[in-house]
Structure formats: C-alpha cells, structure tokens
Amino acid sequence: MDKDSMSDILLDVRELDVSFDTHTGKLHAVNKISYAVREGEVMGLVGESGSGKTVSSYSILGLLKPPAVINGGRVLYKGRDILGLSNKEAAAIRGREISMIFQNPMSCFDPVFTIGSQMTETVLANDKTASKAEAAARSIDMLREVSIRNPGQLMRRYSYELSGGMLQRVMIAMALLCKPKLLIADEPTTALDVTIQAAIIQILKKLQKQHNMAMLYITHNFGIVAEICDRVSVMCGGYIVEQGSTDDIFYSSAHPYTQLLMKMVPRMDTPLSEPLPYIEGLPSDPTALGEGCVFCTRCPYSRDICREKKPPEVSLAPGHTASCWLRADNASAESGRPSV
Numbered sequence: 293m294d295k296d297s298m299s300d301i302l303l304d305v306r307e308l309d310v311s312f313d314t315h316t317g318k319l320h321a322v323n324k325i326s327y328a329v330r331e332g333e334v335m336g337l338v339g340e341s342g343s344g345k346t347v348s349s350y351s352i353l354g355l356l357k358p359p360a361v362i363n364g365g366r367v368l369y370k371g372r373d374i375l376g377l378s379n380k381e382a383a384a385i386r387g388r389e390i391s392m393i394f395q396n397p398m399s400c401f402d403p404v405f406t407i408g409s410q411m412t413e414t415v416l417a418n419d420k421t422a423s424k425a426e427a428a429a430r431s432i433d434m435l436r437e438v439s440i441r442n443p444g445q446l447m448r449r450y451s452y453e454l455s456g457g458m459l460q461r462v463m464i465a466m467a468l469l470c471k472p473k474l475l476i477a478d479e480p481t482t483a484l485d486v487t488i489q490a491a492i493i494q495i496l497k498k499l500q501k502q503h504n505m506a507m508l509y510i511t512h513n514f515g516i517v518a519e520i521c522d523r524v525s526v527m528c529g530g531y532i533v534e535q536g537s538t539d540d541i542f543y544s545s546a547h548p549y550t551q552l553l554m555k556m557v558p559r560m561d562t563p564l565s566e567p568l569p570y571i572e573g574l575p576s577d578p579t580a581l582g583e584g585c586v587f588c589t590r591c592p593y594s595r596d597i598c599r600e601k602k603p604p605e606v607s608l609a610p611g612h613t614a615s616c617w618l619r620a621d622n623a624s625a626e627s628g629r630p631s632v
C-alpha cells in the first residue's frame with residue numbers, strides 16, 4: 293500500500309486473534325487476520341458459514357461475550373485502538389461513528405415500543421441539542437431515504453407488524469440516523485427473498501455513495517460482492533486466505549478456495565433440477581487445526597507441503613495477496629493459474 297492510500301484508512305484491523313474456550317477445547321475462530329477499510333470504500337468480508345466473519349466483526353464493536361477471548365491484535369479506528377475499550381467508551385463510538393446491521397432485524401427492535409419512538413430515542417441519545425420534533429423529522433427523512441412510502445404512518449407501527457424486507461429497511465434507516473462513517477453489514481439480506489434482496493442492496497449502494505460512508509460488507513455470496521464491493525477479503529476457517537480488489541478476485545483469483553466459493557453462486561438461469569454446487573468435504577474442525585493450510589483437506593490441489601506447513605502470504609500484484617503454496621513455489625507457478 294502506498295503512502296497516500298495509507299492516509300485515508302478509516303479502520304485498520306491488525307493481526308486480530310479470537311478464540312472460544314469450549315468444553316471440547318480451544319476453538320480458534322479468528323487467526324491473526326489483518327485488513328483495512330478506507331474512507332468511503334466498501335470492503336467485502338467473504339467466506340462460507342463458520343469462517344469467522346461475524347466473530348471478527350463483533351470484536352470491532354466490542355460486542356463479543358465470554359467464552360470469547362481476544363488473544364491479541366489491534367483494531368485502529370481513525371488511528372486509535374478501539375479493541376478493549378470500556379463499555380461506555382465503546383457505546384460512544386457505536387451509532388455515531390460505526391453502526392451495524394444484522395441478518396435478523398427483529399432482534400434490533402423492542403416489540404413494546406413503536407418504530408417511531410425507537411428511532412427518535414436514537415437521535416435524541418446521540419444529539420443532546422435536538423428537540424423531539426426535530427428527532428421525529430429526521431427519522432421520517434431517513435425512512436424516506438430507504439424508500440418507505442408512508443414514513444409518518446410507519447412511525448406509529450410496531451416491529452412485529454412489518455414484513456422482513458420492510459423491517460430490514462427500517463433497520464438500515466435506524467443504523468444511518470446518526471450518519472456513521474462506517475457501516476458494518478453482517479449478511480443483511482440473507483434471510484430475504486431474491487427480489488427484496490436486490491432492492492435492499494440497491495438502497496445500501498445508493499446511501500453509501502450519497503453519504504460517502506465506508507462499509508464492511510459481510511456475505512458468503514459473490515453475486516452480492518460483484519454488486520457492491522470495491523475490495524474483498526476472503527475468509528476460510530478463521531484465516532484470510534486471499535485479498536484484492538473486486539476485479540482481482542473475479543478475474544484473477546489465486547486461491548482454490550476463492551475459486552470454488554465463486555462457483556457456488558446460484559444463478560437465476562440455473563435449472564431447478566440441477567443441484568446447487570458446494571465445496572466437497574466438511575470445513576476443517578476449528579478446535580483441531582493442524583500445522584498445514586486451513587483448506588488442505590478439501591483442496592483439489594493439495595500436496596504434502598500443504599498438510600505440513602502454513603502457506604506464506606504471497607503478493608501477486610499491488611493490493612492482491614493469497615496464502616497458498618501453489619502461488620508460493622515457482623515450479624507450480626510455471627504451470628499457470630489453477631482453474632477449478
């Protein structure tokens with residue numbers, strides 16, 4: 293990374309390492325991962341289920357609870373380490389600076405209060421100078437921004453009265469009320485059907501550009517990555533195995549895991565009779581990771597060295613890296629890029 297691009301880094305995650313003390317042993321959920329998100333850019337954190345995406349993002353906002361243990365690393369936000377802040381300090385950053393949206397919006401709302409009272413409370417909690425009427429007006433404006441047609445009416449309703457797609461829009465509006473610099477979106481459309489999913493992605497894309505907001509977009513779906521991300525970090529079994537621009541990943545992906553994940557994107561024109569593609573074998577057991585590559589038991593190119601030693605991170609082009617022995621040794625590099 294050159295000096296200029298270093299200067300606009302908003303979030304800098306360095307060697308973040310998280311495990312869980314479980315009754316079957318230590319589960320290493322996140323292994324010394326590093327990535328950066330620049331101002332106004334969308335970074336995709338991509339990987340199959342269980343690869344450590346949620347755990348790593350919860351660490352950023354101090355949302356992890358025991359038995360989770362942060363073993364090490366730093367999370368620099370605007371240059372300040374926010375890992376291990378007190379609850380009060382973390383709360384001051386949540387909402388105003390960094391906001392988060394989740395797969396299940398229902399958990400973000402209290403069924404006892406109307407949507408309107410929860411939104412206005414959020415504004416008032418973060419802006420002591422705002423009056424109640426101003427807070428309500430700002431909430432209505434924000435609901436309009438997420439394409440809700442009758443925002444005044446919606447303010448009087450309760451979360452349980454709304455459909456999943458509608459509630460997801462309201463959660464986005466709520467997360468953006470205090471104009472955060474960074475939005476962490478953890479699979480926010482996974483529970484929705486395809487057309488609503490597409491509408492939500494378009495809304496997020498529009499708001500991200502309009503507010504020049506940075507986004508950490510967590511997903512397992514490369515179709516969404518293509519739609520919204522500028523850069524991508526690919527996670528497998530708690531490790532980041534490849535990083536690059538969205539073009540690097542789509543046109544010259546270097547890790548067999550990335551290539552297989554990309555093949556798993558269901559297409560609209562796939563006949564229903566065709567089974568969905570999947571990566572054969574089970575993801576490695578995170579309580580029993582050996583010395584080798586995290587993907588070696590499922591990799592079609594696996595060799596002895598892959599089982600014996602962790603692959604080094606290899607730089608393939610500026611900003612594009614992959615941790616794979618196929619890329620590390622020249623002999624196999626001569627035979628060209630593996631294609632799976």
Ligand SMILES: Nc1ncnc2c1ncn2[C@@H]1O[C@H](COP(=O)(O)OP(=O)(O)O)[C@@H](O)[C@H]1O
Pocket residue numbers: 312314319321339340341342343344345346347348359578
């Ligand atoms: N509270 C917990 N206790 C024990 N293990 C957990 C807990 N939460 C997550 N894990 C484990 O951490 C790993 C990463 O999980 P997660 O970050 O939720 O994956 P992803 O979001 O990529 O699907 C998984 O192996 C998961 O089983």
Ligand SMILES: [Mg+2]
Pocket residue numbers: 345346347478479
């Ligand atoms: Mg998750």
